[in-house]
Amino acid sequence: MIRSPSYAPRLIGGLAFAVMAVFFVVPLIFMIVVSFYQPDPMGFYKVDFVWENYAKFFSSFYYSVSFRSIYSSALGAVLVVALAFPLVLIVSDLNRTWQLFWIILLLSLMCLSEVIMGFAWLILLSESAGLPRLLEALGLWDNPRSLSPSFGAMLIGLVFLGFSIVALILYPSLARRDRSIEEAAMTLGTPPALVFFKVLLPTFRTSLISVTLTMFVYLLGVFVMPTMLGRPKDWTMTVIISDKALGDANLPLGAALAVVMLIVTVIVLLASALFAKGRRI
């Protein structure tokens, strides 16, 4: 018997595709088009075809901003994964009740908006309350100052923002992992302290790389943490772009910078993917 084809999956898929096209591809194309327009201080832009917006990127200022963006996002991503992986590993070996407790905690962390987290850290790192005062009370710091804004404070913000996401991505595969692989390593002479490095890290290498890349892209687009916790010289490209596009009403320059960042991101991702593939046994 020939089954009549079901149209439901195609319909739903087509709908999703249409939504993506309208709300993602169309603005992207619009952005690329605008990046070639002439800026107009009175309005937003003048229709034209010029390269001068792109030419501006190749000044030392934007150069260093984009390098800084990549550097801080990459560092943030690596830190997040380096902290979240061992923690989730510990959580996945707890009993059901405590696992549930941690999952709920991580989920509620995700519910907080970036702004609230930023403010929380602003207070925690401020001179009048929080960490500096605590360190003073403990006699570890004679002359406490506010710890923000600074590069470190921004990094703390980024790590805090990404932590629950990475933890929740890693949790299912870590909880379901075959623990006898670790036991096998021990029967073959691996001291328990080395099992993490000899077995767990290599086994999860692929998922760790992919989650680090995901985090890298996510942190590149973060806007609130750098502005709240970072100094102007720590600001990432995202902040500069919105500054140009909205603050200076120079939409074509903002668009051009965004296109360059998009290309750079894609290159970084492709390079990492190729690197990871080349090293697979």
Add this chain to the structure above:
Amino acid sequence: MTELTITKLRKSFGDFTALKDISLAVEDGEFICLLGGSGCGKTTLLRLIAGLETHDQGDILLDGADLTKVPCHKRNIGMVFQSLALFPHLNVENNIAYGMRLAGASASRIETDVTRLLEMVGLSGLEQRAVSALSGGQKQRVAIARALALSPQLFLMDEPFSALDAGLRDQMQEEVKRIQRDLGITTIFVTHDQREAMALADRIVVMNDGRIEQAGSPEDLYSRPATRFVAEFIGINNIIAHEGQTLAVRPEFITLDKTGDGMTGHILRQRRLGALLERDIKVGAQTLHQSEIAGTGVGFDEGETVTLSWDASKAWALPA
């Protein structure tokens, strides 16, 4: 020489007592099967010997030395896990060489050993193959080779063949038996399959509810089961209350006649399995089993009333 002596070993998980004072002596070069249903404690006992769990009370002595004080990674024990637990990020060669590399063996030594081990399990030439590209049977062989790579004192296997189909399982059983005999290595094999235990073991240890029901050779267990549980588990499915005694009678020792004295019943069903003819006979509320080489006995129809008899010397009286 490897002699393993376990004395009054006790282990609980919370309220559940997995092992209740287990005592067992394993001789050098012996192939022991721990046999029992799920939750009987057989895997816990194996894991205690491997050092993957810590015991509550009792002793485990290996050649007279207290093994419980030695952490797992220093016990020199080769173990094959139920899930096999091959390292997914390493190829066949590196899986087998893992322990040797860790112990700091030289590259040339590792190469000759890996070649020898792969030859032993019949996988020569697959050194560079990824583990994920192996078939079920090949994975088993790699797991066995890896467990034996460090020339362990004890070889432990935890239901390694439970995921294989019947044909492959028979083949792997033969191979394990051959390897064990060639190396003369003391082996403890956990299984819930009595046929597997019969095929492999020098001595079967039947476990139930955290205790050893009986330890003996396959023939011992089959002809002289110590308890009703052993008799049933080992596949003697006729437990007959007869003249104040509880008798265990093997299906092949029962003869059927159309008339005569003794127990009567009627044939529920009969089926022929190759050369063997098997019958289920309803006697009172009980269903008994009888088997014979097809064509050697009297023929019956299903539903027919029969008289059962057996040679008294072949019936084993179970302790009350």
